[in-house]
Amino acid sequence: MFKAIRHYVQQSWLLLVSAFVFGLLLALANTAWSPRVQQNKKDKLNGLMKSLITDANRFEIVCEDVQVDIGRGKIVKTDVYKAVGADGNDAGFCFRAEGMGFADKIELVIGVDAAFERIAGYSVLASNETPGFGDRIKGDYFRRQFAGAPVMKLGLSKSGDACKIDNEVIAISGATVSSTAVVNVFNNYLEQVKERLKQKGLVR
Amino acid sequence: MADRTMTALDAVKGGLWTELPVLRLLLGMCPTLAVTTAVKPALTMGLSVLFVLFCSNIVVSFMRKLLKPHLRILMFTLTIATFVTIADLFLRAFVPRMSEMLGPYVPLIIVNCIIIARAEACASKNGIFVSAVDAISMGIGFTVVLCILAAVREMLAVGTVWDIPVLWKGFVPWAAMRMPVGAFITLGLMIGLVNFMTKTKAN
Numbered sequence: 001m002f003k004a005i006r007h008y009v010q011q012s013w014l015l016l017v018s019a020f021v022f023g024l025l026l027a028l029a030n031t032a033w034s035p036r037v038q039q040n041k042k043d044k045l046n047g048l049m050k051s052l053i054t055d056a057n058r059f060e061i062v063c064e065d066v067q068v069d070i071g072r073g074k075i076v077k078t079d080v081y082k083a084v085g086a087d088g089n090d091a092g093f094c095f096r097a098e099g100m101g102f103a104d105k106i107e108l109v110i111g112v113d114a115a116f117e118r119i120a121g122y123s124v125l126a127s128n129e130t131p132g133f134g135d136r137i138k139g140d141y142f143r144r145q146f147a148g149a150p151v152m153k154l155g156l157s158k159s160g161d162a163c164k165i166d167n168e169v170i171a172i173s174g175a176t177v178s179s180t181a182v183v184n185v186f187n188n189y190l191e192q193v194k195e196r197l198k199q200k201g202l203v204r
Numbered sequence: 205m206a207d208r209t210m211t212a213l214d215a216v217k218g219g220l221w222t223e224l225p226v227l228r229l230l231l232g233m234c235p236t237l238a239v240t241t242a243v244k245p246a247l248t249m250g251l252s253v254l255f256v257l258f259c260s261n262i263v264v265s266f267m268r269k270l271l272k273p274h275l276r277i278l279m280f281t282l283t284i285a286t287f288v289t290i291a292d293l294f295l296r297a298f299v300p301r302m303s304e305m306l307g308p309y310v311p312l313i314i315v316n317c318i319i320i321a322r323a324e325a326c327a328s329k330n331g332i333f334v335s336a337v338d339a340i341s342m343g344i345g346f347t348v349v350l351c352i353l354a355a356v357r358e359m360l361a362v363g364t365v366w367d368i369p370v371l372w373k374g375f376v377p378w379a380a381m382r383m384p385v386g387a388f389i390t391l392g393l394m395i396g397l398v399n400f401m402t403k404t405k406a407n
Contacts, residue, residue, distance in 0.1 A: 014270050015279060022286040029290050033297035040300040128307065131241065131382040 045096070045109065048123040049081060052111030055091040056083035062093075066196045070099055070188045080193060082202070083111075090114040093202075095193055096125065099185035102177040104128040106137070108185055112151060116194050116203040119186070121147040134178035142179065145169050151190050156183045209329050212337040219341025226349040226391075227398045231317040235309050236350060237387040243366045246354030248302040250347025252291045252310060257319050258339040259287040264327035265335035271328060280323045281314070288313045318346060349394070356390050357381045 049059055063080035070076055076098060083091040092114050098107045106127045111120035121143060129135045136142060141162065148165045155168045156179055162170040171179035197203045210218075225231045232253070239249045260283045264271075271279060292310045295303040303310065313319065322342055327335040355365050361381035363371040380386050 011272060012275070014267065014272070015275055015282070018267075018279065018282055022282060026286060026289055029293050033293050036297040037293070037300075040296065044300070126304070132379040 045125070048109045048125065049083065049094040049111065051123060052094060052109065052121045053083040053092040055085045057086040057091075058084050059094065060084065062202055063193075063196055063200060066095070066193055068097075068189055068192045071184070078189070078193070080197065083114075092120055093193075093197070095189065097122075097185045097189040099181050099188065101127055101129050101137075101181040102134045102175070103130060106178070106181050106185065108182070110186065110189060112190070116197060117151055119146050119149045119151060119190075122182070122186075129175070129178045133172070133175040136172045136175055137178050137182050142169075142172050142182070146186070151194060153191075154183050154186050156180055210326065210334060210338075212334050215326070215334055215338035216341045219338060219343075219345045221345075223342075224345045224349065224398070225318045225342055226346060227395050229318075229321075230395075231321060232346060234312060235316065236353065236391065237384060239306055239309050240350055240354040240357055240387055240390075241361065241382050242305075242358045243351055243354045245302060245305045246350040247347065248295065248299065249306060249309065250343070250350045252288075252295065252306075253313055253316060253318065253346055254340070254343030255291055256284060256287045256313055256316075257322060257343045258336065260284045260319055260323055261327040261335040261339035262332055264323045265330060265332045268328045276324075276328065277320075280320055284319050284323070285314050318342060353387070353390055353394060357386050361386065 046059060050056055059081040061079050062082040065077040066080055067075050067077055078095050078097065081094045083094060085091040092111055093116060094109060094111045096107065097110050098105055100106070104127070106129070107125040108122045109125050110122045112118065113120055123143075124138045127135065127137065129137060145162055145165065146169070149169075150167055152167050156171050156176075157168050158171050158176070160168060160170045169179070169183055194203065219225075223229055226233070226236050235249050235253070239245045260280070263283045264280060267279070288311060291313070292303070295306070295310060322338060326338045330338070359365050359370055360378045362377055363369055363375045378386070381390070
């Protein structure tokens, strides 16, 4: 018995000591830098929300962990932020949203007006879509079509007038999958988030 | 394992020319092809690899006489993973934009063949000084190649280098240079050029 333990310790002591020392090193680095990492994430989200609702002075969470069914039985949670203007009035709502893109998950920040009737726009929080094609979901041509569109089921067309703002979005040429993914994200989230806010009496 | 199989001068020559990791040994292809769409992410990746290579080479060299042959690779991976996690945390804390641009390629440094290869071929057989010199020269060689590749791609794909416009007004960007095909073609030309220079010198 002791012989086996001794053999085990002789063989693995360096690995055990190293694992302990490296673990300690990682814990120190994480303790020192994680507040800054969290702050960076908050700043980025606030910056994107501010770019969507320019009247906002500050953002406060009004609905935590709203469950959204994003299809195929997958439920995700999101926090809904209320944008408060400089005069203290509601300026709109923002929330994070996600869906599957062409290459990977697409994460968006979606903004809507205070009555939850018109879309204020969206910004891309994270995506790995194909450079030159799918990543044009970050560009103005596609994003502009959502700003001012009604909060209702959105459709996607391959051709049409991209300047006309309605519930029909014109796809990016050569990036139909990415365009569809963004429209699906809107269709999944808008209705379910609005329903939750209605339940809480935040919108009519 | 016998010590002092190479000198510091061998390490410098190897890292910067005779064993140039990307162009001669064809190691580290994943980040080379993936993050060279612009110079800034390429430089960040190069410096991250340099940091991890330097730290892991020193640690591996320090404990080389204690390493059991069957635990060797496990110890290398543990060491490399620790420093990669530190580099990743640092980038997320202080250079968040670059961290986002590099995405999963920073954590993937753990399986970068250059680092494991140098731990095995150099650090586990040489003293701390030679291992450190080897790490610095290999890291610089890798970073310089990445930056040159990225500069060519960024210039032809967007018309800028380091976000500064360098081509004439009205230049039509080559979208293909931003995509993998651009990376493969540029890398192939660079490898061809290095082989041509070596052959010419030998003749």
